[in-house]
Amino acid sequence: xxxxxxxxxxxxxxxxxxxxxxxxxxxxxxxxxxxxxxxxxxxxxxxxxxxxxxxxxxxxxxxxxxxxxxxxxxxxx
Amino acid sequence: xxxxxxxxxxxxxxxxxxxxxxxxxxxxxxxxxxxxxxxxxxxxxxxxxxxxxxxxxxxxxxxxxxxxxxxxxxxxxxxxxxxxxxxxxxxxxxxxxxxxxxxxxxxxxxxxxxxxxxxxxxxxxxxxxxxxxxxxxxxxxxxxxxxxxxxxxxxxxxxxxxxxxxxxxxxxxxxxxxxxxxxxxxxxxxxxxxxxxxxxxxxxxxxxxxxxxxxxxxxxxxxxxxxxxxxxxxxxxxxxxxxxxxxxxxxxxxxxxxxxxxxxxxxxxxxxxxxxxxxxxxxxxxxxxxxxxxxxxxxxxxxxxxxxxxxxxxxxxxxxxxxxxxxxxxxxxxxxxxxxxxxxxxxxxxxxx
Numbered sequence: 001x002x003x004x005x006x007x008x009x010x011x012x013x014x015x016x017x018x019x020x021x022x023x024x025x026x027x028x029x030x031x032x033x034x035x036x037x038x039x040x041x042x043x044x045x046x047x048x049x050x051x052x053x054x055x056x057x058x059x060x061x062x063x064x065x066x067x068x069x070x071x072x073x074x075x076x077x
Numbered sequence: 078x079x080x081x082x083x084x085x086x087x088x089x090x091x092x093x094x095x096x097x098x099x100x101x102x103x104x105x106x107x108x109x110x111x112x113x114x115x116x117x118x119x120x121x122x123x124x125x126x127x128x129x130x131x132x133x134x135x136x137x138x139x140x141x142x143x144x145x146x147x148x149x150x151x152x153x154x155x156x157x158x159x160x161x162x163x164x165x166x167x168x169x170x171x172x173x174x175x176x177x178x179x180x181x182x183x184x185x186x187x188x189x190x191x192x193x194x195x196x197x198x199x200x201x202x203x204x205x206x207x208x209x210x211x212x213x214x215x216x217x218x219x220x221x222x223x224x225x226x227x228x229x230x231x232x233x234x235x236x237x238x239x240x241x242x243x244x245x246x247x248x249x250x251x252x253x254x255x256x257x258x259x260x261x262x263x264x265x266x267x268x269x270x271x272x273x274x275x276x277x278x279x280x281x282x283x284x285x286x287x288x289x290x291x292x293x294x295x296x297x298x299x300x301x302x303x304x305x306x307x308x309x310x311x312x313x314x315x316x317x318x319x320x321x322x323x324x325x326x327x328x329x330x331x332x333x334x335x336x337x338x339x340x341x342x343x344x345x346x347x348x349x350x351x352x353x354x355x356x357x358x359x360x361x362x363x364x365x366x367x368x369x370x371x372x373x374x375x376x377x378x379x380x381x382x383x384x385x386x387x388x389x390x391x392x393x394x395x396x397x398x399x400x401x402x403x404x405x406x407x408x409x410x411x412x413x414x415x416x417x418x419x420x421x422x423x424x425x426x427x428x429x430x
Contacts, residue, residue, distance in 0.1 A: 011352050012321065014119055014142055018159045038351075041142070048145040052154050067347075 001030040009068065013041035017049050020073065024055065029077035032058065037069050046071045087255040088112040088236070090197050092189060092205040094291050095143025097272055097284040099241060103151055104279050105239040106206050108257050114204070115155040116196055118189050120164045121320050122293045143285040150281075160192060161317050168294070169313040173225075178198040178300035180292060182214065183222055188221070197235070204235040204250045210272070211241040211265040220244075240264045240272070264401035268369030293324065302328055305430045309373070311334065318355065325349060328430035329386060330368060336375030336430065337383055339390055353405055359387050362413065363400035364390025375406075381416050386417025386428075395420025 006023050008016035016037045023033060035046060041077045045058045054076040082305045091103040093115035107113045113211040137174050148155035162360040171181030193205045209218050223245065227236045242251065243263035249259040264271045276284060293299040302323045307313045309330070326338040340346035346368040357371040367390040371383060384401040393399040399418040
């Protein structure tokens with residue numbers, strides 16, 4: 001299991017979701033991915049995408065001083 | 078056929094926009110025991126999502142992506158496909174022309190069904206489902222355009238429209254008995270009553286009702302801004318950042334060679350600040366006011382004119398001295414400019430894009 005980061009800053013939804021979807025296709029089951037975004041829409045859209053595909057969201061962190069949001073996704077088996 | 082032969086479960090990919098019609102189409106086919114997955118295309122012009130993320134007044138609005146919400150409600154997977162680059166040629170050169178604005182609806186539908194056909198072939202699916210209703214849209218959803226979409230997309234008779242299938246010749250999934258034609262529908266026209274009745278019958282109590290459709294290209298004001306962009310550039314060309322910026326701010330073209338994009342509120346200003354690396358930009362320094370991007374090359378006197386216009390959207394009184402901080406000029410130069418602020422009477426109507 002490995003941990004990765006995806007820079008989705010300055011992208012508006014659904015682009016962060018698309019980038020997450022495409023990156024996860026390349027990962028292994030159990031890997032985790034931190035999606036770093038600036039569009040608050042990711043707080044709803046990435047969890048929704050994960051639910052329909054069976055992946056899990058481990059954490060959503062707001063970083064207001066950087067106007068960023070980090071969504072941590074664990075890839076399903 | 079041997080009665081003991083187990084038939085493979087058939088698989089359909091449905092073009093899910095997030096609206097009611099495609100949701101119903103997916104549900105009708107799903108209820109016939111077909112494995113259904115959704116596909117949703119992102120062109121850059123999709124109304125879904127963007128502006129809610131930008132304007133402060135919209136920050137508390139539901140940021141739900143409706144296509145994802147439909148998929149989750151139906152319990153199906155949704156694949157969101159970025160077609161921004163490929164889609165440009167559809168917008169530049171629509172074979173079947175534009176609709177009332179710069180909306181290439183028929184070419185768009187042909188393209189999207191064609192992309193769904195590619196996805197279907199690559200993923201081992203059997204047919205494509207859309208929520209089209211005959212006669213519902215003046216450009217793309219008409220009796221004579223349906224065969225064009227099926228033929229030019231390459232989907233042919235693997236394209237099934239469950240909401241109006243009974244008004245058409247049976248498609249392959251119907252002829253092969255994968256789906257029961259008797260359980261399909263014969264909706265036509267612009268009335269939404271049949272769809273709402275079907276939704277209730279299927280136990281669907283909630284659905285998205287996007288105002289003004291799902292594509293900015295059907296919007297008159299948006300299309301006017303895109304046409305202005307093309308005229309200014311001397312060619313039909315855009316990048317994703319261009320079409321994002323057409324969705325925010327006031328767009329004013331005081332001279333043919335430059336345009337101002339002026340924020341209307343704090344959220345837009347913050348969003349536009351992300352483009353400082355691409356454009357010259359201005360911010361009022363002596364008074365509270367707006368943020369502006371300058372698209373184009375400034376000639377002598379233009380910077381002062383732009384600053385005066387920005388003053389119109391500041392707390393400065395008309396004619397009052399206003400200092401504006403300008404950045405991102407050629408060579409990375411920044412400077413302060415002090416001018417008398419414009420008032421409403423100084424603004425020329427023809428500047429408005």
